[in-house]
Amino acid sequence: xxxxxxxxxxxxxxxxxxxxxxxxxxxxxxxxxxxxxxxxxxxxxxxxxxxxxxxxxxxxxxxxxxxxxxxxxxxxxxxxxxxxxxxxxxxxxxxxxxxxxxxxxxxxxxxxxxxxxxxxxxxxxxxxxxxxxxxxxxxxxxxxxxxxxxxxxxxxxxxxxxxxxxxxxxxxxxxxxxxxxxxxxxxxxxxxxxxxxxxxxxxxxxxxxxxxxxxxxxxxxxxxxxxxxxxxxxxxxxxxxxxxxxxxxxxxx
Amino acid sequence: xxxxxxxxxxxxxxxxxxxxxxxxxxxxxxxxxxxxxxxxxxxxxxxxxxxxxxxxxxxxxxxxxxxxxxxxxxxxxxxxxxxxxxxxxxxxxxxxxxxxxxxxxxxxxxxxxxxxxxxxxxxxxxxxxxxxxxxxxxxxxxxxxxxxxxxxxxxxxxxxxxxxxxxxxxxxxxxxxxxxxxxxxxxxxxxxxxxxxxxxxxxxxxxxxxxxxxxxxxxxxxxxxxxxxxxxxxxxxxxxxxxxxxxxxxxxxxxxxxxxxxxxxxxxxxxxxxxxxxxxxxxxxxxxxxxxxxxxxxxxxxxxxxxxxxxxxxxxxxxxxxxxxxxxxxxxxxxxxxxxxxxxxxxxxxxxxxxxxxxxxxxxxxxxxxxxxxxxxxxxxxxxxxxxxxxxxxxxxxxxxxxxxxxxxxxxxxxxxxxxxxxxxxxxxxxxxxxxxxxxxx
Numbered sequence: 001x002x003x004x005x006x007x008x009x010x011x012x013x014x015x016x017x018x019x020x021x022x023x024x025x026x027x028x029x030x031x032x033x034x035x036x037x038x039x040x041x042x043x044x045x046x047x048x049x050x051x052x053x054x055x056x057x058x059x060x061x062x063x064x065x066x067x068x069x070x071x072x073x074x075x076x077x078x079x080x081x082x083x084x085x086x087x088x089x090x091x092x093x094x095x096x097x098x099x100x101x102x103x104x105x106x107x108x109x110x111x112x113x114x115x116x117x118x119x120x121x122x123x124x125x126x127x128x129x130x131x132x133x134x135x136x137x138x139x140x141x142x143x144x145x146x147x148x149x150x151x152x153x154x155x156x157x158x159x160x161x162x163x164x165x166x167x168x169x170x171x172x173x174x175x176x177x178x179x180x181x182x183x184x185x186x187x188x189x190x191x192x193x194x195x196x197x198x199x200x201x202x203x204x205x206x207x208x209x210x211x212x213x214x215x216x217x218x219x220x221x222x223x224x225x226x227x228x229x230x231x232x233x234x235x236x237x238x239x240x241x242x243x244x245x246x247x248x249x250x251x252x253x
Numbered sequence: 254x255x256x257x258x259x260x261x262x263x264x265x266x267x268x269x270x271x272x273x274x275x276x277x278x279x280x281x282x283x284x285x286x287x288x289x290x291x292x293x294x295x296x297x298x299x300x301x302x303x304x305x306x307x308x309x310x311x312x313x314x315x316x317x318x319x320x321x322x323x324x325x326x327x328x329x330x331x332x333x334x335x336x337x338x339x340x341x342x343x344x345x346x347x348x349x350x351x352x353x354x355x356x357x358x359x360x361x362x363x364x365x366x367x368x369x370x371x372x373x374x375x376x377x378x379x380x381x382x383x384x385x386x387x388x389x390x391x392x393x394x395x396x397x398x399x400x401x402x403x404x405x406x407x408x409x410x411x412x413x414x415x416x417x418x419x420x421x422x423x424x425x426x427x428x429x430x431x432x433x434x435x436x437x438x439x440x441x442x443x444x445x446x447x448x449x450x451x452x453x454x455x456x457x458x459x460x461x462x463x464x465x466x467x468x469x470x471x472x473x474x475x476x477x478x479x480x481x482x483x484x485x486x487x488x489x490x491x492x493x494x495x496x497x498x499x500x501x502x503x504x505x506x507x508x509x510x511x512x513x514x515x516x517x518x519x520x521x522x523x524x525x526x527x528x529x530x531x532x533x534x535x536x537x538x539x540x541x542x543x544x545x546x547x548x549x550x551x552x553x554x555x556x557x558x559x560x561x562x563x564x565x566x567x568x569x570x571x572x573x574x575x576x577x578x579x580x581x582x583x584x585x586x587x588x589x590x591x592x593x594x595x596x597x598x599x600x601x602x603x604x605x606x607x608x609x610x611x612x613x614x615x616x617x618x619x620x621x622x623x624x625x626x627x628x629x630x631x632x633x634x635x636x637x638x639x640x641x642x643x644x645x646x647x648x649x650x651x652x653x654x655x656x657x658x659x660x661x662x663x664x665x666x667x668x669x670x671x672x673x674x675x676x677x678x679x680x681x682x683x684x685x686x687x688x689x690x691x692x693x694x695x
Contacts, residue, residue, distance in 0.1 A: 179603035206589075
């Protein structure tokens with residue numbers, strides 16, 4: 001190891017805390033936290049957004065738009081009930097009639113109540129396992145009879161069982177198409193399961209391996225073939241791009 | 254005269270108000286116990302809203318809307334949100350107007366204290382709202398007896414064929430209710446809902462109307478206040494493309510083309526909707542697209558003929574109802590209707606799955622959109638295992654079907670008596686007990 005000593009001269013100022021370090025190459029942990037070189041962001045591992053990933057701004061805009069489309073009553077337009085109202089008959093009825101809450105308040109309240117005290121579930125109910133697994137596996141399960149394999153022999157007590165036995169050709173046999181009979185306990189567990197909450201009852205999103213999300217032109221509704229450089233929305237051509245920039249571009253939104 | 258508050262010990266009164274309280278329309282009818290077989294004609298469909306017009310400064314309550322002459326800029330107040338009764342101030346005014354006051358129609362007027370109420374609700378209702386509803390029914394309206402149940406379960410009480418009048422519900426039934434608020438998939442076994450397998454999509458008639466409103470406002474005129482008109486346009490012109498491939502073809506045919514490579518719009522799909530002006534006409538109508546008219550509108554060609562306002566509709570016609578099958582087109586993170594049906598079925602054991610698929614009934618207003626049933630069948634068939642029978646049909650009248658099922662239930666006194674709760678019972682045991690009883694855990 002050669003000895004390095006900095007000799008004081010007129011060109012170098014002896015700044016406190018200044019010293020040589022060994023250069024070990026590129027260290028990602030030492031890179032500035034919020035780099036400004038946006039053009040090179042794609043070159044860094046995990047740095048760039050994927051082709052179909054949305055920016056936070058786009059996600060907010062979509063969420064807001066869906067909420068707007070799904071809204072029942074416009075709070076800006078107040079429609080009063082015409083005529084004189086019959087008075088409420090009990091204290092309780094008056095309280096309920098005077099509520100000015102919207103559905104989202106009630107749904108939020110229900111969620112909060114469920115969080116606070118999870119309701120007692122029936123033990124080992126079939127519904128319970130169904131409930132917990134449904135968010136994890138979005139792939140439809142292949143039914144047992146759907147998979148080709150050795151014909152399962154299902155003991156059934158159905159009238160035409162005798163006929164099916166005489167059948168020589170296994171392809172013509174209806175044995176494999178008859179699902180196994182219902183177990184009464186399983187059925188009872190399914191029917192007596194508690195209702196899902198409103199939020200839980202929504203259909204789950206498509207499995208990620210499925211067809212890609214279709215993109216449409218923001219202006220005319222044709223396929224969105226071009227991405228707006230400023231905000232990432234899709235347009236179909238130059239004409240729609242101009243219209244998009246004049247009205248809908250999210251760059252300055 | 255009996256003292257105040259005296260209740261006869263006799264059984265419940267012998268007529269029932271059957272009320273399917275939808276977000277867009279009330280389906281109501283009085284069913285006497287002796288009625289042989291209630292039919293679609295016994296049902297009245299009334300708007301479930303209070304509307305206010307800025308233009309003539311009138312307020313319309315429910316059926317008064319039938320007499321309205323000017324639907325321009327009509328503001329609606331709907332007491333039912335996402336299928337659940339939320340605003341009781343407005344709902345009370347509507348019920349009183351339609352069933353109790355002098356304004357009520359002859360066939361619907363009733364005295365609540367001498368009538369049973371059979372009220373339908375949507376599944377997965379917040380408990381708070383359910384108990385509010387019970388309290389209002391008994392404490393404010395004072396109905397003699399009452400039952401609240403999920404509307405679709407009554408569909409199981411439709412007889413298999415016209416001749417048989419059986420008190421037993423159908424064994425396996427899958428109801429797909431594509432209504433104003435949302436689209437719900439409900440498997441029903443012997444008249445009982447399989448709660449764990451209920452699935453719903455955000456997309457309903459309301460969302461489709463609002464989407465069309467947004468598209469028309471973006472592309473043509475500002476119509477954000479014209480909800481009524483856009484709903485009418487949606488009902489008049491929209492259709493569902495029979496498959497994904499046909500959707501792409503139709504999209505191609507309705508494209509205007511690039512700059513310098515203009516295409517002629519296909520007038521078999523593109524229509525001009527003649528907007529009503531509320532002076533000479535109240536309702537608009539659609540006719541095939543005429544390019545000369547749209548050039549006139551833009552001032553490229555001198556005006557000829559009477560002045561009229563046209564709304565050209567191209568891909569809006571099929572891209573709007575397409576949301577039912579591809580909610581992700583506008584970024585809703587949900588699978589399409591057919592995939593949601595399979596998701597629901599996968600919660601069930603195989604034997605039930607086969608039974609449900611053999612008896613699928615579609616109800617609700619969106620199923621009236623042309624091509625809906627065809628598309629649903631085309632999408633669902635490849636997902637269903639080949640050895641299962643898929644029998645899917647639309648109810649004869651998808652809007653009144655649930656009401657009719659409930660009316661058939663109510664016209665059988667022995668069925669009805671099992672579920673009704675009388676006011677005396679409620680007064681004694683309270684609303685918490687009632688909530689438990691109606692959820693089947695007493």
